[in-house]
Amino acid sequence: MKVSSRGEYALRALLVLGKNRDTRLIPLSEIAAQTLVSTSYLEQILLQLKTHGYVKSKRGTHGGYGLRLPPEKVVIGEVVRQLEGPIAPMSCVSLTAYEPCPLEEGCQLQLLWAVVRDTVAHVLDRTTLGDLLTGNLPRPPTD
Amino acid sequence: MKVSSRGEYALRALLVLGKNRDTRLIPLSEIAAQTLVSTSYLEQILLQLKTHGYVKSKRGTHGGYGLRLPPEKVVIGEVVRQLEGPIAPMSCVSLTAYEPCPLEEGCQLQLLWAVVRDTVAHVLDRTTLGDLLTGNLPRPPTD
DNA sequence: TACGAACCCGACCAAAACGCTCAGAAAGGT
DNA sequence: ACCTTTCTGAGCGTTTTGGTCGGGTTCGTA
Structure with missing residues (x-):
């Protein structure tokens, strides 16, 4: 009856993004620091969240991840x-x-x-x- | 969020025993047939149920397993x-x-x-x- | 007292899921 | 050009799951 770490980490990440909504894109490293998940692992999870439409992303300097929808819709x-x-x-x-x-x-x-x-x-x-x-x-x- | 097969099988076995309560002891082979679980695997599970006090057992001819408590107490x-x-x-x-x-x-x-x-x-x-x-x-x- | 029915017990094993890591490639910013 | 940052996929050790198998012990019955 357990929930896996992937699910937990994904929700942690979404919470971080939700807190900084409408301000700026949050780079992976920062999300990793706040969620206490390794960047390499978290990267996979964020990708998954992206393909499912929960987050958007941008590459390059000042890139990062952001919530695609308002938190009330998630x-x-x-x-x-x-x-x-x-x-x-x-x-x-x-x-x-x-x-x-x-x-x-x-x-x-x-x-x-x-x-x-x-x-x-x-x-x-x-x-x-x-x-x-x-x-x-x-x-x-x-x- | 899944429940494992052990748990499912254990409950199936308890249901079988509950149905035949107060009549006779049910041998492993019979429980296995009714639950569609292999005897060798089911045996382990019944052992576990026994050590936790849910079932009683008796060896030898006409032996088998039975509920130790009334079903309402389980x-x-x-x-x-x-x-x-x-x-x-x-x-x-x-x-x-x-x-x-x-x-x-x-x-x-x-x-x-x-x-x-x-x-x-x-x-x-x-x-x-x-x-x-x-x-x-x-x-x-x-x- | 012998034999068979049935439980008892522990070792072992294969496959799948889990929880990652790593090495790049690609794209955007300056 | 060069740096930052996301993207992508391969790989990998450990744990859990879901069993099987073989032999031992106990009990009833004849």
Whole structure:
């Protein structure tokens, strides 16, 4: 049930970019310093974020990376899906990468995993980068 | 965010045992047939379930495995923790296996992961084997 | 007391995922 | 020209996953 370091690092990077939005492009070295990730590794991740449309970049002197969208438009659930794959805990309940399982008829577990998938997605899909920046987190379950 | 096959198989086995509760001990071969898991692999898992107190066993002719507790006492969250480790998506928010992260001061992600941990735990800790057997699942998020 | 059913236990192994590093090539700025 | 910075892909060690296999122990039954 873990989230991988790639996902964590990607979100860290997005947070750094979100903080400096509308000011200037942030070079890789600076993002690396603030996120405590090696430049070579972080580079890969930023590339990935770029191809998925979350960041823009510019080369050469005074180049660097910047957020392409306003932070309120960056949905954490989507970022996680792009970098980690489906949120579903088992592929038999994945909406985006469904794979059948031989047990399916009347499998009680499938129903449970679906609930887990929905609750996690519910949290991550309602949180945006903007929410993280303003500390506006979804509330944990109450009852 | 996946759950491993060990956890899935363990729960399948517990379901089989739960269905035949109070009747007789179920031999490994029979559980394997119903769960579609190889006997050699399933054996390991049942052993683990035994050392954690979920199942009892008896050797020799007419031996086999059985549930040690009534299904309503078997909390899915606990089973998952035993077989998969902490439910927390990052170790920086694990209650049972906390490991610090150098970023901690004011890390917005830590707060998010904590919410995820709580929502998942909230589901799994309120579902018992008995609930699965009777189809009494926790409701998915509504709003 | 012998035999077979069934659990117990540990060693071992292949493949995949993870978490990177490194060596350049290409492009933009001055 | 030259420097800065992003781009790209190959490669690689470690850990986790998902098992298999072989032999030992215990129990019931005849």
